[in-house]
Amino acid sequence: MDIASILNAYDPGLPLERAWTIPGPYYTDPRIAELERQAVFGATWQVVGRADQLCAPGAFVTATVGGEPIVVVRGEDGALRGFFNVCRHHAAAVATEAEGTCSALRCPYHGWTYGLDGSLRVTPDFDGVCDFDKGASGLAPVAVETWENFVFVHLDPVAGRRMALREFLGGVVDHVAKLDLSKLHFFQRRSYTLNCNWKVYVDNYLDGGYHVPYLHKSLNTVIEYKDYQIECRERSVLQWSPMKQGKDAETAAVRRGEAAYYWWVYPNFMINWYEGVMDTNLVLPLGVDRCEVIFDFYFDCIAADTEERNRQSIAVGERVQQEDIDICEAVQRGLSSRAYVAGRLAVRREVGEHLFHRLLHADLSRAATRA
Numbered sequence: 001m002d003i004a005s006i007l008n009a010y011d012p013g014l015p016l017e018r019a020w021t022i023p024g025p026y027y028t029d030p031r032i033a034e035l036e037r038q039a040v041f042g043a044t045w046q047v048v049g050r051a052d053q054l055c056a057p058g059a060f061v062t063a064t065v066g067g068e069p070i071v072v073v074r075g076e077d078g079a080l081r082g083f084f085n086v087c088r089h090h091a092a093a094v095a096t097e098a099e100g101t102c103s104a105l106r107c108p109y110h111g112w113t114y115g116l117d118g119s120l121r122v123t124p125d126f127d128g129v130c131d132f133d134k135g136a137s138g139l140a141p142v143a144v145e146t147w148e149n150f151v152f153v154h155l156d157p158v159a160g161r162r163m164a165l166r167e168f169l170g171g172v173v174d175h176v177a178k179l180d181l182s183k184l185h186f187f188q189r190r191s192y193t194l195n196c197n198w199k200v201y202v203d204n205y206l207d208g209g210y211h212v213p214y215l216h217k218s219l220n221t222v223i224e225y226k227d228y229q230i231e232c233r234e235r236s237v238l239q240w241s242p243m244k245q246g247k248d249a250e251t252a253a254v255r256r257g258e259a260a261y262y263w264w265v266y267p268n269f270m271i272n273w274y275e276g277v278m279d280t281n282l283v284l285p286l287g288v289d290r291c292e293v294i295f296d297f298y299f300d301c302i303a304a305d306t307e308e309r310n311r312q313s314i315a316v317g318e319r320v321q322q323e324d325i326d327i328c329e330a331v332q333r334g335l336s337s338r339a340y341v342a343g344r345l346a347v348r349r350e351v352g353e354h355l356f357h358r359l360l361h362a363d364l365s366r367a368a369t370r371a
């Protein structure tokens with residue numbers, strides 16, 4: 001099957017009650033994964049870190065976006081800047097740690113040194129080289145913007161200017177502002193590797209709570225399944241549910257409050273909020289049938305005497321996560337089966353998946369037509 005046939009096997013024009021999911025090859029064909037790398041991850045705002053990691057001048061984080069090594073650093077002037085983490089000499093990564101603080105970005109290979117503004121400052125032992133424009137040999141920039149505690153980059157600075165982060169995020173900004181996330185403090189990061197396509201994880205997230213009563217028996221004791229709500233915005237989905245008094249004591253102790261809110265921002269970022277507790281999920285493809293999901297856990301208090309409670313909350317979250325991992329890996333195996341082509345969507349529950357699939361199809365089709 002050529003790539004156009006795969007893309008055209010999905011009809012984005014069908015209303016939800018007639019719609020199908022994107023078909024199996026979207027999750028299994030390496031050409032789709034490569035197209036996504038460029039047309040989705042390389043062409044949208046992507047989370048690379050937290051603002052609390054980048055407070056002081058010289059503080060930096062590194063990340064991989066659409067297969068590209070990226071570094072974001074706070075300048076002496078207080079500005080946040082992002083660059084391809086690729087030395088202009090022979091392409092080594094200039095920053096090699098996940099995070100840290102430096103006074104300049106010195107490449108570990110041959111010592112070329114860049115200022116925090118990306119300009120090339122020092123080129124050891126490089127005399128006698130003709131037609132070398134040092135001023136034009138700084139690190140190549142990417143666009144950087146922050147929202148709440150989240151630092152985003154856009155690999156294409158021109159496209160990032162055309163659609164600034166706030167416009168990209170749309171309605172999610174005002175809604176999240178009401179929860180005052182600044183009251184929550186980062187506690188810990190955990191990362192999980194899954195044997196499934198990244199979209200399987202996103203689909204699972206966006207099924208409107210459909211799987212909760214069957215797969216997450218403990219979570220189901222605190223979520224009011226029948227009242228679960230799904231609201232789609234331009235490029236995001238809010239799912240929320242009233243909470244109820246649960247019988248599972250472990251879960252009830254750490255999942256409290258009036259309501260749970262779950263946001264998804266196209267294509268791969270989620271925020272899960274309960275009273276005093278939040279985690280964010282960043283889903284990164286590692287190949288057509290593997291992905292990494294990075295969880296950042298936040299709590300209203302991270303003082304030593306709340307550590308036990310916070311660890312308990314993470315343990316409850318991890319149980320749910322393991323249930324999701326197991327089902328996502330089973331789905332990936334099924335998606336390659338000759339017995340499966342595509343599936344239908346529950347009108348009451350799966351409107352978020354419908355939005356995701358249409359956004360994805362639009363980005364891939366636009367890129368494939370240009371190619």
Ligand code: FES
Nearest residue numbers: 087089090107110
């Ligand atoms: S590759 Fe960076 S100095 Fe040579």
Ligand SMILES: [Fe+2]
Nearest residue numbers: 204211216324
């Ligand atoms: Fe789940």
